[in-house]
Amino acid sequence: MGIMTVFKARSASVKYSKGDVEGAMQLYKEAMNEGLKDVRYILTYSVLLIRNGDYQEARDLLVKVQKYPMSDDQKRQLFVNYASCVYKLGEIQKGIELLERMHQKQPSGIIYETLGYLYVEAGDAEKALPFNLEAVEYDEEDPICLDNLAQTYYRIVGDKEKAKEYFLKAIEVKPGQIDTLYFLAQYDIEAGDKAAAKEKLEKALEGRFSPLNYVAREKVEELIKSL
Secondary structure, three states: OOHHHHHHHHHHHHHHHOOOHHHHHHHHHHHHHOOOOOHHHHHHHHHHHHHOOOHHHHHHHHHHHOOOOOOHHHHHHHHHHHHHHHHHOOOHHHHHHHHHHHHHHOOOHHHHHHHHHHHHHOOOHHHHHHHHHHHHHHOOOOHHHHHHHHHHHHHHHOOHHHHHHHHHHHHHHOOOOHHHHHHHHHHHHHOOOHHHHHHHHHHHOOOOOOOOOOOOHHHHHHHHHHO
């Protein structure tokens, strides 16, 4: 790994911070082909691959670098990214089991956020509710954990009033959180307040969508048109 390889990775990081995702991905790819071993940049590149829908490529990359020297935080991020990949590749249980093992070793915010969401996506009421309640106890101001708990009540338990309580807490902490805005818009639609729903949905479109979002950009755009 030469000086130019590291320079490309740094340049990619700068491009990404400025919103040039395509330019960042090209430089990261070149750096990887040249033997980049800096886990900081590799993890960021894996996130870009995931956001781009290149799940298999991201998974293979993460498997390749798992033995590289890294901090505990970086290792947790690597496993979270890997779990996200296998979930999107149709192996959600594999991702859940991996994060469960990580959680048993040491609870952390990022594990609570991701594993809590995977439990909801799996429709596992037995695990989703107690785990996401525990996650909110761990950090009552984590907007993702609050949204996970709200989705648990909304999508699995079927208690929309209890769900709304946590959606409102989540949006207070992070006003632009995409999924929270989407679900709160559903309450407006049910109440016949299309203007309020449209306002929330348009705000959601300002966010950066992720494969771990419950709702995709296209679905939000279609719902706005229907209103």
